[in-house]
Amino acid sequence: NAGVTQTPKFQVLKTGQSMTLQCAQDMNHNSMYWYRQDPGMGLRLIYYSASEGTTDKGEVPNGYNVSRLNKREFSLRLESAAPSQTSVYFCASSEPWGTLTDTQYFGPGTRLTVL
Amino acid sequence: SQQGEEDPQALSIQEGENATMNCSYKTSINNLQWYRQNSGRGLVHLILIRSNEREKHSGRLRVTLDTSKKSSSLLITASRAADTASYFCATRWSGGSTLGRLYFGRGTQLTVWP
Numbered sequence: 259n260a261g262v263t264q265t266p267k268f269q270v271l272k273t274g275q276s277m278t279l280q281c282a283q284d285m286n287h288n289s290m291y292w293y294r295q296d297p298g299m300g301l302r303l304i305y306y307s308a309s310e311g312t313t314d315k316g317e318v319p320n321g322y323n324v325s326r327l328n329k330r331e332f333s334l335r336l337e338s339a340a341p342s343q344t345s346v347y348f349c350a351s352s353e354p355w356g357t358l359t360d361t362q363y364f365g366p367g368t369r370l371t372v373l
Numbered sequence: 374s375q376q377g378e379e380d381p382q383a384l385s386i387q388e389g390e391n392a393t394m395n396c397s398y399k400t401s402i403n404n405l406q407w408y409r410q411n412s413g414r415g416l417v418h419l420i421l422i423r424s425n426e427r428e429k430h431s432g433r434l435r436v437t438l439d440t441s442k443k444s445s446s447l448l449i450t451a452s453r454a455a456d457t458a459s460y461f462c463a464t465r466w467s468g469g470s471t472l473g474r475l476y477f478g479r480g481t482q483l484t485v486w487p
Contacts, residue, residue: 300461300477300479301461306474316474350416360421362418362475363418364417367413
């Protein structure tokens, strides 16, 4: 039982390049999330998917797109990377809000640097 | 900001001492959660307290919630060096269009010296 896995662990991009961050969970959770963590800023929600087939914007969606490929996988795409997107990205999953256990389980993170 | 705010930003104590961290928030909540993050790792859930609960325990952790003051505290008793980490509170709103979201604070960095 791997929990939430993310690939890659590290990535360096040049401004304008694109890339996709991959996330998968094996806990059969319905809801999945993408956050970014910047120094002194805590975690900010980029996008989330309440269930398979649905996605919604979070606090900081500009410059990102997401795909909920199936119940297990939720990917985050940067179409044209900018230095302001240098951050650590975390994927998380949970049971839907309102269930008895709506805590979130986090992956290990992807450290992205945009030059 | 809808985020919870932790206080203090940094806390340094000796092994065996108790560590207390506080969280304040602005809106009505359904629940409040505490997470721990070791350096370079993802967040790990510690404890959840619902709006109708006042206190909860889990091992060496004690969480209190005062909804009238919109604040919560996390107490770690008999701290160990392994407790060194950042601690975040996260709030889930009780309504509005933000269904499914948790709002995280900026965290308290706890250092426990051997």
